[in-house]
Amino acid sequence: MAVTLAELARRFQGRVRGNPDRIIERVASLESAGPNDIAYLSDKKYLPKLASTAAGAVILTESDASGFAGSALIVDDPHLCFARVALLLHPLPVFKPGAHATAVVSPTARVAATAWIGPHSVVESGAEIGDDVYIGPGCLIGNKVTVGARTRLVGHVAIGDRCVMGEGCLFHPGAVIGSDGFGYARDGEQWQKVPQLGRVVIGNNVEVGANTTIDRGALNDTVIGNGVKLDNQIQIAHNVCIGDNTAIAACVGIAGSTKIGRRCTIGGQAGITGHLEIADDVHITAGSLVTSSIKQAGAYSSSLKAEPAEKWRRNAARLHHLDEMARRLTRLEEKLQQHSEEHEN
C-alpha cells in the first residue's frame, strides 16, 4: 500500500512539515528506514538519531520536530499515530472465506459465509463462527463454542466446549482456552476431582498470547473483559475476572477466583494468589507476588534486583536472621535508653 504524507496527515489528524507529496509505503525504525518509509521517535533519548535517518518522513511532536530538517508528520502522540499508520500500511492478509478441504466441521456448527476454517482445524457440534472470523491451521473449536465477528486465531489454538470469544479478538498459537480449573476435594490421601462446569467468557478486542492458558470456571464463569491484552505464557485460573483494558505481561500467574480491576498493568512473571480483589488502575511490578487484596490504585511491588552473587549471598543470609536482628536492635535501644536515664540521675 502506498499513500502520500498528506493523506496520512488527513487520516490521523496530523500536520505535514516538509513534502506533503512524499509517497509512504511502509513503517520502519529510524535506523533502517528508506525514502518511502515512515519512522517515529519512540523516546527523546533517540533524538540524535534524527540527524542521520534516511526515512522519507518521521512522526514527531511539534517540539521534537523543531531540530529536524526532513519531512515530518506532526502529531500530539507519535507512538499512537505510528501504530495507526502501521495498521494502515501493513494490513492483515486478506483471506478467502470457506473451509480447507482437510478441516473437520460438524454439520451442526454454524459458520458464517465470510469466515475461514483452516487446514486440519476441527469445529465441533453446535459451534458458532461469526462473520469474517479467521481460524488458522490446526485449531480446535469445541462443542457450542461461540467465536465473535472478525476474531482471528493464528493457528494451533484450542478452545474448550461452550466457551465464548468476543469480536475482534486475536489468539496466538498454543493458547488454550477452557481447560479444566485445578479443583479437587481431599478424599483421604487422594484427590477427588471437582468437575469444572463453568465457561470462559472473553470480551471484544482481547489479545491472547502464545501458550497462554485460561481455565474454565468451576461453577460460574472465568471472565475476561473488553480490550484486555494478555501476553505469552500467562496462566489464568478458574473463576478469575479481569476488568476492561487491563494489560498483563508474559509469564504472570493468577490463582483462582481473583478479581482484577480495569486499566491495571501487571509486569512479567508477577503472581497473584487466589480469592483477592485488585482495584482499578493498580500496577504491579515485574516478578512481584500479590498475596492480599489491593483497594487503592497505585504501584505495588515485592521484587528484588540481582546483584553480584557473592554480595547477594551475604545479604540474603542475613535476611534469614532478620527477626533476630530486629530483636537485638530493640534490646540495644532499651539498654541505651536505660543508660541515658542512669546517666542523668
Place this chain on the structure above:
Amino acid sequence: MAVTLAELARRFQGRVRGNPDRIIERVASLESAGPNDIAYLSDKKYLPKLASTAAGAVILTESDASGFAGSALIVDDPHLCFARVALLLHPLPVFKPGAHATAVVSPTARVAATAWIGPHSVVESGAEIGDDVYIGPGCLIGNKVTVGARTRLVGHVAIGDRCVMGEGCLFHPGAVIGSDGFGYARDGEQWQKVPQLGRVVIGNNVEVGANTTIDRGALNDTVIGNGVKLDNQIQIAHNVCIGDNTAIAACVGIAGSTKIGRRCTIGGQAGITGHLEIADDVHITAGSLVTSSIKQAGAYSSSLKAEPAEKWRRNAARLHHLDEMARRLTRLEEKLQQHSEEHEN
C-alpha cells in the same frame, strides 16, 4: 440426569433433611442455583447466603444446616460430597469407539476396540492404546507409547516415543510429555547435546494441565506417581520423581533429578532446583524457591508480599546493605557492652 435427593443421600452416605423427593438435575453455586439444582457451602463465611439461595437442596454439615430452612443433604464433608454429586450429574460425554477418518494410526499400533482416536490425531508404530481411552483432536502419540485404560487426552496433546501413561489419567491441551531433557556437555565454547534416552512413566489417575511439560529422563526415567495432580504450565525436568498424590499448582518449575515425596503440595510459581530430595507431606508456599533438600514434613516458604512500590523500594534498597547493617549492629552491641563494663568499674 435427574435423581431424587433421597437417591443422592443413599449413594453418598448422607442424610436428607427436608424433601427427599426433590428432583435434582444439576449442581450450581448458592447464588445461581434454581429449584432443581443442588449447591453446597464451601466456607462458613458464606453462611448468610443460605438465607437467600433458591437451590432445591444444599449439601451441608449437621451444624451448618441447623439455621437453614430449605432441603439439605447432611454429610461430614460437603466439599467431597459435592464433587461426587457433580461427577454423577455431569458425567463426561460418551464417545463412540473407533477412529476418525482423518486420524493417522500406524498399522503396528494396537488400539483397543473401545478406544477413540480423534480427527487429525497421529498414533505411531507400536503404540498401545487401552480400553475406553479417548484421544481428542490433534494429538500425537509417539512410537511404542502406552496409554492405559480410561485415560483421556482432551486434544492437542503430544506424547513422545516410548513413554508410559497410566490408567484413568486426564491430559489437557498443550501438554507435552517426553520432550528431551536439557542435558549438554561443555565442548569448549559450545554445548554438546547429551541424547535423552529415558522415558516418562506416569501412574494412574494423574491429571496433567494445559501446556505443562514433562521431559524424558536422560538415562533412567522421569516418574510421576499415582494420583498426582499437575496444574497448567508446570515444567518437570528430566529424571524428576514425584510421589503419589502430590498436587502441584500452576507455573511451578522442578529442575532435574529432584525427588519429591508423597502428599506434598506446591504453590503456584514455586521453583525447586535440581538433585534435591523433598520429604513426604511437605508444603511449599506460592512463589518460593527451594534450593536444598527438605527432610521434615511441614510448610516452607521464601516468598515476599507486594506492598506499595515506593515503600517497598526503600525496604528493598536496605536489603542490599543488610550484611553491612548486621555488622554495624554487632559493633554497636560490643561498644555498648564495653560502655557498661566501664560504667560499672
Place this chain on the structure above:
Amino acid sequence: MAVTLAELARRFQGRVRGNPDRIIERVASLESAGPNDIAYLSDKKYLPKLASTAAGAVILTESDASGFAGSALIVDDPHLCFARVALLLHPLPVFKPGAHATAVVSPTARVAATAWIGPHSVVESGAEIGDDVYIGPGCLIGNKVTVGARTRLVGHVAIGDRCVMGEGCLFHPGAVIGSDGFGYARDGEQWQKVPQLGRVVIGNNVEVGANTTIDRGALNDTVIGNGVKLDNQIQIAHNVCIGDNTAIAACVGIAGSTKIGRRCTIGGQAGITGHLEIADDVHITAGSLVTSSIKQAGAYSSSLKAEPAEKWRRNAARLHHLDEMARRLTRLEEKLQQHSEEHEN
C-alpha cells in the same frame, strides 16, 4: 549399533584399560548398565558405585580409573565423551524423504527432495525447507519461512510468517516462533495494537524446548545466535538478541529489546526486564530478577531460599520494616557516639 571398546577409544581419542574387544551396544547409568553397556562417572561422589556396577565398560578420567577393576575408556572429559558415545550408539531414527499424504504443502513452497513433511503438517506459500529437514506431525510453517538443512521439528511446532530457522536446529513440541510481540500504544483507556512487523531469526545448532515462545520483532528482528540452547517454557519477547552459545534453563522470561551476551547461563525461572544489555559470560542464578544492565562477566543473583514457613514469616515481616530498622540503627549509632563523647569530657 554395536562397536568394540577399542573402536570407541579410536573415535573419541581415548585409551582402553581392560578388554579392548568388549562389545558395546548402548549407554546406561552405572546402576542399570549390563555387560554390553557403557556408563560414565558424572561426579566423584558416585565413585563408590564403581565397585558394584555391571557395566561392560565405564568412561573415566585417569585418576578416577585407578581404583576400578573393570574395563575403562580413559579420557580427559568423561561427560563430553559420554555424550559423543551416546550420539553414536543412539542415532536419531532415519526417515524417508517426502511428505505424508495428509500434509498440506503449498505449491509455491520449496521443499528439498531429502526433507520429510509429517502427517497433518502445513507448509505455507513461499516457505523453503532445506536438505534433510524433518518436520514431524502437526507442525505449522508459515509463509516465506526458511528452515535450514538438517533441522528437526519433533511435532506440534508453529513457526510464523517470514521467520528464519538455521541449520541443525531442534525444536520440541509446543514451541511457538514468531508470535506477535506485546506492543501497544495507549489510546485513552484502551490499547491500540502496534503491528509486529519484524521476524525471528535463529542461528545454527539451536535447540528450542517444549512450549517455549519467541516473539517476532516489532520493526527489526528478534535474533537467537548460533549454538544457543533454550529449555522448556521460556518466553523471549520482541527484539531480544541472544549471543552465541548462551544456555537458558526452563521458565525464564526475557522482556523486550534486551540484549544478552555470548556464553551466558541463565538459571530456571529467572527474569530479565526490557531494554537491558547483559555482557558475555554472565551467569544468573535460578529465580533471580535482573532489572539493570550487567557490564561485567560473573555471577549475579537476587534469589531467596525457602526455610520453614513460620520462621520465614517472621523474617519476611521484618523486611517490610527494614528501612525503619536502618534508621533506628543509625540513630543508635549517633546516640552512642554522643554518649562516648560526653563520657570522655
